[in-house]
Amino acid sequence: MPRQQISALVLSFAIGLGFAGSAASQVYPSRPVTLIVPYAAGGSSDTIARILAEGMRSSLGHPVIIENVVGASGSIGTGRVARAMADGYTVGLGSFATHVVNGAVLSVPYDVLASFEPVSLLPTMPLLIAAKKELPATNLKELITWLKAKPGKALQGTFGIGTSGHLAGILLQNETGIQVEFVPYRGGAMQDLVSGHIDMMIDLAPSVLPQVHAGRIKVFAVTGKNRLAAAPEFPTVDEAGLPGLYVSSWHGLYAPKGTRNDVIAKLNTAVVQALADATVRGRLSDLGNEPLARELQTPEALGALQRAEIAKWWPIIKAAGIKVE
Numbered sequence: 357m358p359r360q361q362i363s364a365l366v367l368s369f370a371i372g373l374g375f376a377g378s379a380a381s382q383v384y385p386s387r388p389v390t391l392i393v394p395y396a397a398g399g400s401s402d403t404i405a406r407i408l409a410e411g412m413r414s415s416l417g418h419p420v421i422i423e424n425v426v427g428a429s430g431s432i433g434t435g436r437v438a439r440a441m442a443d444g445y446t447v448g449l450g451s452f453a454t455h456v457v458n459g460a461v462l463s464v465p466y467d468v469l470a471s472f473e474p475v476s477l478l479p480t481m482p483l484l485i486a487a488k489k490e491l492p493a494t495n496l497k498e499l500i501t502w503l504k505a506k507p508g509k510a511l512q513g514t515f516g517i518g519t520s521g522h523l524a525g526i527l528l529q530n531e532t533g534i535q536v537e538f539v540p541y542r543g544g545a546m547q548d549l550v551s552g553h554i555d556m557m558i559d560l561a562p563s564v565l566p567q568v569h570a571g572r573i574k575v576f577a578v579t580g581k582n583r584l585a586a587a588p589e590f591p592t593v594d595e596a597g598l599p600g601l602y603v604s605s606w607h608g609l610y611a612p613k614g615t616r617n618d619v620i621a622k623l624n625t626a627v628v629q630a631l632a633d634a635t636v637r638g639r640l641s642d643l644g645n646e647p648l649a650r651e652l653q654t655p656e657a658l659g660a661l662q663r664a665e666i667a668k669w670w671p672i673i674k675a676a677g678i679k680v681e
Contacts, residue, residue: 561644
């Protein structure tokens with residue numbers, strides 16, 4: 357065979373190998389995916405992430421490894437996701453706090469909308485309007501009446517400025533004309549509610565339900581459109597007389613901006629398949645999460661929810677003068 361033909365065959369073979377290697381490098385995923393949780397291990401967000409990660413493994417064919425990156429109200433871990441390579445191997449658990457509230461109350465080195473690609477909305481968790489057992493009200497309307505009779509004197513415990521419970525209390529004030537004194541806690545708020553040192557809280561189901569089922573506190577309503585599967589005896593705010601007073605601690609899966617569409621699609625499919633599993637749904641429901649309709653488990657639905665929440669809450673936060681140093 358002439359030397360030129362041999363050279364051409366060798367060159368073609370080398371080029372073919374190059375294309376094959378390039379194609380192989382585009383296969384996703386080919387190794388474990390890291391899911392950054394911007395909160396400490398053991399909390400509700402971390403638990404949701406671990407349930408989800410376990411469910412996504414079979415679809416992706418590789419483990420999803422949880423990395424807890426804590427600090428600055430979740431903004432440190434969220435910033436890590438924003439700066440990560442847009443290759444689908446680092447994704448982040450976002451939330452109402454990290455992708456809505458922090459954009460209004462903190463100076464963060466990223467844009468809560470423009471720095472991320474939505475992957476999927478996850479089951480949401482409404483809050484419960486709870487009060488100390490000794491409080492005389494027996495329903496939400498009676499609670500509002502009782503609070504109006506004590507302007508600025510009733511104490512509502514929160515887990516800090518700008519938290520979902522704090523913002524829910526501000527929304528309740530705006531909608532009803534009541535005035536409460538907010539008492540921020542780093543911990544111990546529920547104990548003070550049980551002991552009667554504070555009058556009320558608006559908090560997540562995992563914190564509230566054990567105490568109400570033990571008969572230590574009372575609950576007036578769920579701040580969502582549907583009753584909780586884990587506690588169907590409690591009415592929604594619509595049913596209780598304050599229609600539209602919706603506050604939800606939602607979570608979503610996000611990737612860095614610029615992540616390829618096919619990678620987003622693979623991640624989304626893994627989430628959808630995980631949420632379709634009865635065991636996964638049951639474990640999330642036990643935490644007080646509401647199930648999601650299939651049409652809400654899309655990148656577009658998560659993006660739309662985030663934009664709607666920003667439009668709703670940023671003016672409320674600004675009007676209340678909330679800032680976190």
